Amino acid sequence: ARPSYAGHLTPVDVEEIGRELDALRERVLESRGARDAAYIRRVIAVQRGLELGGRAILLFGRSRSAWVVGTTSLSLAKILENMEI
Structure with a gap:
């Protein structure tokens, strides 16, 4: 039906x-070709860098601004993961 x-x-x-x-x-x-594969690999590298950097900032940051930067970094990493990868 x-x-x-x-x-x-x-x-x-x-x-x-x-x-x-x-x-x-x-x-x-x-x-799809090599150019698309390179783009995907580049986006994955940026996403992983944002995630790692955000986690490090949250772990070692001692100020409110570090919390904002770390949270923003993790948010951007998640957005890239969900929308591009």
Whole structure:
């Protein structure tokens, strides 16, 4: 059974959308290359650096500003992890 939000689509429409999405996926997979891999590795390195730095600042920092910087660093690391990696 189709979900209610797809009620206006016919089975033919659903199949056509599926074919279009499959074709799009294939184009994206074929277009990935060394440049994309380098970007991903760079983002991973930045994310890990932010996480490690943030944890070190929180561990060794003695001031309120160190807490703010450490927390911000960990927040940015988590955002990168969730959105880019």
